[in-house]
Amino acid sequence: MASKRLVDSNRDNAGDFIGESAVTQSCEPCMKTNISKSATVFCKDCDEYLCDTCKNPHTVYKPGQHKIVNLQDDKSAPVILDMKGMDKCHEHAREIVFFCHDHSKLCCLSCVLIHRKCDQLDDIAKVYRRARPDLQALKQSLIKMQSEADAIIADCKQSETGLNESIAKISSEVDTMKDRIIKLFEEAKQKLIREAKQFKTAEVKRIENKRDASLKVQKELNNVFSMCCVVLDSGTPSQQYIYSELMKEKRKTIESTMDDQRKIKFLSTTVSFPQQVTSLLEMGSNSIKLNYEGNKTVDTSPISLSSQPRPLILEQLVSVDVPKTGDDKEEPLLAGLDFLPDGRLVAVDNKNMKCIILNERLERLGTPYTFKHSPLGVVCVSHDTLCVTGGVKQVFLLSVSTDNTIRLTREITTSSQFDSICCMSPSNMVVSTYDDPRPARMISVDGVESDFDHFLTFPIKTYKGNASFCTYVQSKNTLILTDRFAHTVYMHDTMKGTSRAVTNENIQEPRGACVGPGDTVLVCSMHKYSIVHMTNDGNILGTYPVDMKNPNTICVSKDGTRLVVSNSVLGTKKLHLYKISPAMS
Known part of the structure; x- marks a missing residue:
């Protein structure tokens, strides 16, 4: 052995x-x-x-x-x-x-x-x-x-080296994100200051106009009052009678002028932050987490802070029929929708010429406001102020109280026929037009109309009613125009002057459009009975069928968590409310 x-x-x-x-x-x-x-x-x-x-x-x-x-x-x-x-x-x-x-x-x-x-x-x-x-x-x-x-030992060495490198990069990555956020906030601050100055200029002009008109009335009242005292003290009976008759018409004119001035309400402005920013502050030090195998962090906020837009999940919360009710002359057609900041829904009924307030169950609140002509679009410009298009070249400013009382505060006569309307800044709106070679224009809250710069190329056509609608992505300076019968959605960069025409088999007769979560765009595709979700530069993120024919009008709540859509089919009018959630990667 x-x-x-x-x-x-x-x-x-x-x-x-x-x-x-x-x-x-x-x-x-x-x-x-x-x-x-x-x-x-x-x-x-x-x-x-x-x-x-x-x-x-x-x-x-x-x-x-x-x-x-x-x-x-x-x-x-x-x-x-x-x-x-x-x-x-x-x-x-x-x-x-x-x-x-x-x-x-x-x-x-x-x-x-x-x-x-x-x-x-x-x-x-x-x-x-x-x-x-x-x-x-x-x-x-x-x-x-x-x-x-030997291979396992080499892998351990390589893993240790990789771990050391990744740990060393953490501080740099966080600093890079911090710098991006600071830069983003600084840019947002500068943009906000510019808009605030524009708003101030417009409001100061309105205040000056109201003050000048009131001073003029006051001066006239002083003269009338002085004359009235003289006639009362020293006038003959005949003179007093003549003066009294003349003053009847004068009083009506002065009272009418004063009523007009009283109706002019000055708009206040505050700074609001989107929900994802306030949520970030609420998270505190937990806003940044370490990812490792078995402990992957997931973004569940309605609007992602990531620069990459994400597809959505739509969960239907409420569905109601919109039939003709006792005070309606015709079957309703909800041509315009928008949310108030407190979550109430505003709808304008084109057929019955009404403005309606709805709660989270899509039930009517208060008494609707009735117009003299058919309204077309509506947008909420502040916590209690609405701007409505329609009529015969008209824009209406309405106030909405907490008890759902709607009052007309101002009526503006315009030079164009306006259809859909959306916010561009606190004091300026973007409107789509019809019977006008300019498919989109701007109007301020004090009624000043303006056009986009000449270098912005629009389709060379004049749209008829219900043929083109608009929305505006404020953070991207992007104007969205739908061309219903060309089955096209146009994306216009108003700063760079560039445009892109988006066509897709899922975009068939696009109508209403609105800004969605993460500055994306949602468009009603009428003949596909669906909503198309896309980035502001035209990339399709998803298509979502809706249980209604011919979806027509759409809007998203201010916090980006709810979506409402209505349709335009005779006899089967519907209104749907959805919860918006981000799809998981």
Whole structure:
């Protein structure tokens, strides 16, 4: 057992003759790359078998002394194999000489006393002759596992390096995001200040006009009052009668002027922040989280702070029919929709010439306001002020109280026929037109009309009624125009003067449009019975079927969490309210 020739302590009988069979030793470096090649030499210093190809790189690149011997020459030198105690019984520390097949156990002479009654107890030499072990296969499997262990160690080193690099980048990434947010807020601040100055200029002009008109009335009243006192004290009966008759008409004129001035309400302005900003502040230090396997953070806010827009999930909350009611002359047609900041819904009924307030269950609140002519579009310009288009080249400013009372505060006569309307800034609106070669125009809350810069290229056509609608993405300075019968949505960058026409099989007779979460755009596709969701530069994010024919008008709440859509099919008018959620990546 202890006198076999050239048997390596960590390998099988390499290059040795065992009985009458020769075992060929393989090159160890080659085996690590799954190449089977016979070894020709052995490095005694490194205890490694090598072929002729691997011998030179081994001696050149591997540090240390290298005593290389040929395997054929080395076989003639008998060596004593040190089994390092492996050939001793663990229980009795005596040499192993038997193998018990019943218990699959190597036994020494002391073990024999325990296993003497076993059926199969053979000495090692007999067992070896009967079933020689395949040590070559064992060695190859060990070399393979050694290679795998090396790979695992290398992977650990690489992972540690990657971890150190990723940790080192955290501070830089957070600083980069912080700088982006600061820059974003600074740009928003400057934009807000510009709009506030424009608003102030417009309001100051309105205040001055009202004050000048009131001063003029006051001066006239002073003159009339002085004359009245003189006539009353010194006038003859005839003079007093004549003066009284003349003053009847004068009083009506003065009272009418004063009524007009009283109706002029000055608009106040405040700074509002979108829900995602206030939510970020509420989260505090938890607004930034570390991502690692098994602890992926998920953005569940209605509007993502990410620069990449996300598809939506629409969950229907309420669905109501919109039939003709007792005070309606015709079946209603909700031509315009918008949300008040407190969540109430405003709708204008084109057929019955009404402005209606609805709650979160789409139930009517208060008494509708009745127009003299048919309204077309509506937009909420402040917490209690509405701007309505319609009539014969008219725009109406309405006030809405907390008890749902609607009053007319001002009526503006315009030079164009306006259809849909949306906010561009606190004091300016964008309107779509019909029977006018300018498909979109601007109007301020004090009635000043203006056109977009000449470099902005609109379709060369004059739209008829219900053929084109608009919305405006304020943060992107992007004007959206739908062309119903061309099945096209136009995206106009009002700052750069560029335009893009978007067509898609899902855009069929596009009508109403509004700004959606994350400054995206939602458009009613009438003949697809659906809503198309797209980015402000025209990329389609998704299409959402709605359970109604010919969806016509659409709006999103100020916090971006709810959507309302109505349709325009005779006999089956509907109004749907949806909850908006971001789709998970």
